[in-house]
Amino acid sequence: KNQVEQSPQSLIILEGKNCTLQCNYTVSPFSNLRWYKQDTGRGPVSLTIMTFSENTKSNGRYTATLDADTKQSSLHITASQLSDSASYICVVSAYSNDYKLSFGAGTTVTVRA
Amino acid sequence: DADVTQTPRNRITKTGKRIMLECSQTKGHDRMYWYRQDPGLGLRLIYYSFDVKDINKGEISDGYSVSRQAQAKFSLSLESAIPNQTALYFCATSQTSGRANEQFFGPGTRLTVL
Numbered sequence: 001k002n003q004v005e006q007s008p009q010s011l012i013i014l015e016g017k018n019c020t021l022q023c024n025y026t027v028s029p030f031s032n033l034r035w036y037k038q039d040t041g042r043g044p045v046s047l048t049i050m051t052f053s054e055n056t057k058s059n060g061r062y063t064a065t066l067d068a069d070t071k072q073s074s075l076h077i078t079a080s081q082l083s084d085s086a087s088y089i090c091v092v093s094a095y096s097n098d099y100k101l102s103f104g105a106g107t108t109v110t111v112r113a
Numbered sequence: 114d115a116d117v118t119q120t121p122r123n124r125i126t127k128t129g130k131r132i133m134l135e136c137s138q139t140k141g142h143d144r145m146y147w148y149r150q151d152p153g154l155g156l157r158l159i160y161y162s163f164d165v166k167d168i169n170k171g172e173i174s175d176g177y178s179v180s181r182q183a184q185a186k187f188s189l190s191l192e193s194a195i196p197n198q199t200a201l202y203f204c205a206t207s208q209t210s211g212r213a214n215e216q217f218f219g220p221g222t223r224l225t226v227l
Contacts, residue, residue, distance in 0.1 A: 101214075
């Protein structure tokens, strides 16, 4: 069964600090991995996408990495802002069924002033 | 993102009642999906549709039904709601082809079944 595990479940950081979120997956055959940001009361919004051949992708202060050999990804948030407080969800799709996504449970990030 | 809208945004209902959640999109996408989100779990697929005449069960379709009334509209029904259907429900859309199956989500409907 395709699975996506995220850690930590939650974290609290001070404004201006950096943090890194982890994602491990067992989805096969791998097609792509996305990180989504879900603000409270909103639907998830895609931040980055990486395919098998990509090992890093940035979107402003968000940088995602992918190690397809170990089936691990990370999302690094640089110089955190209060608006970064949200749930970050790792989503993996298999090559054979690109519309069926495997979702992690998310990491809830709280940024405090 | 106002391109995918869901109504109602919040709903409280009683066990045994029939309830319908509605989703509309202006993105012109062919594919539409219904998911539920529970605390501590990833989103799970309930039903999906690739066009008006196409309806497919997802991993947790029991107790739910859907209707694709038009390309832009996809409704989810709970024929007889039960408390363990209390959850956050999301509608999503995607293009048939193109940018690696990115799905665009509505704002969600918080459903409470008493």
